[in-house]
Amino acid sequence: MKTRLLIFFSAIFLFIDSKAQDNNLHQQSTIYEWPTDPLVKQKLDKWQDQKFGMIIHWGLYAVPGIMESWNLCSEDWISRDSTITYEDYKKWYWGLNTKFNPVNFNPEQWAKAGKDAGMKYLVFTTKHHDGFNMFDTKESDFSIAKGPFKDNPKADVAKYVFDAFRKQDFMIGAYFSKPDWHSQYYWWSKYATADRNNNYDIRKNPWRWNKFKQFTFNQISELMHNYGSVDILWLDGGWVRPLETVNAEVLSWGARIPEWSQDINMPKIVDMARKAQPGLLVVDRTVHGPYENYQTPEQRVPEKQLDRPWESCMTLGGAWGFAAGDQFKTTAKVVHTLIEVVAKGGSLLLGIGPKPDGTLPQNAIARLEDIGKWVNKNGKALYGTRITKDYHDGDTWFTQSKDAKTRYALTCIKEKTAVPEYVLWKSNIPVKGSKMTLLQTGKNVKWEKTEAGVKVWLPKGLPSDLPALAFSFTAQ
Incomplete structure (x- = not known):
């Protein structure tokens, strides 16, 4: 079994750069609605001055060094070892919570590396689609703070990540996945999990969906009330949205669209979040309207200059999270991309994946230092500029x-x-x-x-x- 899994992991890593993974990319939005709240507008202007940020994917997937969450999803573009049943694979993946023990967890190292690179804002994955929480939530026991790491003084990982980056004067962003594949309120074990969407008819089970909406509200409330000042709520999983917002652009993704609405009541969530964090930027990715305060084309740069707020979120290597042997982009490639993005009116959010022990790979730190040697000499042409x-x-x-x-x-x-x-x-x-x-x-x-x-x-x-x-x- 172990041999088969090792072969499988190697295949998955090689698969990361293939075209098939385009199925999980959030494409660039084509419609934008400017915010009207003066505090949000002020925060948005400040964010547009930053230009260069770090997004950190860290979770269960770091333990074997595989693609984040998506191997749990039963869609045609996913490749898994055919000798392992789907249900056994899910049990194995979610069982990694008993092995995730980042004894060398060092958020100060991460923040220093980001600072050295010339980065100015952070987006940290508090929860990815797999449902594993990187903060001490009261809503679930499926958390870094409830496993082998629970007795560590820094078991509430998100708190210490945010604190470390605040000390380096970063704007703070909390990544949060709207879908939660571990939750019985989203993927109900009564039914098979056919794809990324919730797997039961919400119209026939309103109680269960209302429990999921409350669960989501409560978790975001924890992040907004218990973790200090937060500047950005970065919401991933754009298929969780009101049915009436599904348009031709969403249909072009190729994913199945359920007949029911996966509406989680964003107005209620955002009202609560902004009372706790005045001026909070909300990035409800690809869901056009008042809660997509800036747009997030993924792994690409728009062809033309845009006059609205946006960022390109791209990986330093081939994977969002840690993958042994990952090949990083050259310093020149990152700098050239940063220059193009800023000239076109955007910001670059560069993806880094810490190792399962809680430290950044040394070659990633070295690459960030090299990038910073140029950025910190020439930043006047980037920071605070406009098109x-x-x-x-x-x-x-x-x-x-x-x-x-x-x-x-x-x-x-x-x-x-x-x-x-x-x-x-x-x-x-x-x-x-x-x-x-x-x-x-x-x-x-x-x-x-x-x-x-x-x-x-x-x-x-x-x-x-x-x-x-x-x-x-x-x-x-």
């Missing part, structure tokens, strides 16, 4: 300060390519006689307007491995 009309020209992207007085040009350097003698772009012409500063050095550089565009000469002696160059100037 500008002519935002892209070849390898160069453009942003501007919120007061529109300063323009920034960010030129990406192709990997394994030497820093050029000069860079050239056509739009965003500096004011005649104005100074242009290379942010990497903080010193002015020579530029001139030519028939080919703006030509900027670079000083000698720049690091040979720079992923990009950033310049500040006053534009015409």
Whole structure:
């Protein structure tokens, strides 16, 4: 049995990057409704200044190092060992709660790594679809605080994660899965679990669904009342939504749409949450309306610039959670993506997965440090900026300060390519006689307007491995 499981785990890890996993991605919303609450608008503006965040997936799936939650789901794109029955697999997966004992849990290490990378906000998975709680909830015994880790002083994991990141001046976001596949109020064991949706007809069992709605309300209330200041409630599982909100965009995902409404009463939840956390940003992913305060295209960057709040949530490696041997994106790849995202009006939320012992992989820490070496020198071209009309020209992207007085040009350097003698772009012409500063050095550089565009000469002696160059100037 153990041999079969090891073979299965290896297959799952290799499967993570395959096209089939696109079935669990939340696509970019196409409709946006601006908030009207002044405190929410103020918080949203502050969030739009941050630009770079960390999303941490950590749960039972870290123990064997497999894809988060989804192997529990009986859909065609999921691949499991055919010699293990589905029911036995679920028992095995949920039984990992007896083995999850992160004795080296070190949220301070995580927060420092994020700070070193230049990140400014956090989203932490308090509960993923598998229903395992990474906080000490009174609503369920299926929790990190009720297993082998229960006697540890930091057993209420979410509390210590949030505290550690607050000390590094991060905005704090709580990821919470609306579906809960472990709950008898969502996946009732009376019936088979055919797919990601709840597995009984809500219309025929209103009592059971009302119990789930109360369960969800109570858990979110715990997070909003017992864990200090929270800036973002990041709700995943967009198929749990009122039936009337299902549109052509949702149908294009390819997942089954039940005939009944999986409405959990978001107005009631958000009213409670914002009384506890005034100005709270609510991100009810892909459910258009007043509770999707910013949009979250997953594992991709929108093709064009957007004039609404959004973030691309993407993994540093191939997996959201920890997977042994995962291959991380290069420093240049992350920096180039960050630049493109910001120039298009968004933020980059980069996914990291801690190991089952509670520490980050050392190679992940090293990669974040390398990213930070560039970001922390050139952050003025990113943090607190807003979009500008002519935002892209070849390898160069453009942003501007919120007061529109300063323009920034960010030129990406192709990997394994030497820093050029000069860079050239056509739009965003500096004011005649104005100074242009290379942010990497903080010193002015020579530029001139030519028939080919703006030509900027670079000083000698720049690091040979720079992923990009950033310049500040006053534009015409």
